[in-house]
Amino acid sequence: MFSKKEASKQTELAAITGTKPHYLSDIERGRANPRIELLARLAAALDITIDELVDW
Known part of the structure; x- marks a missing residue:
């Protein structure tokens, strides 16, 4: 389970990369x-x- 801080970072990364957090x-x-x-x-x-x- 993601903390609120981790979920926020994931949402930001998704926005930057043009994908969805899920x-x-x-x-x-x-x-x-x-x-x-x-x-x-x-x-x-x-x-x-x-x-x-x-991380091959």
């Missing part, structure tokens, strides 16, 4: 497979590489 949650939980374009937007928004984001 989709980000699904990605985190392994329930969704995002396209590479979304991974690139997420990595850019978080100022990390895609490799760091997915």
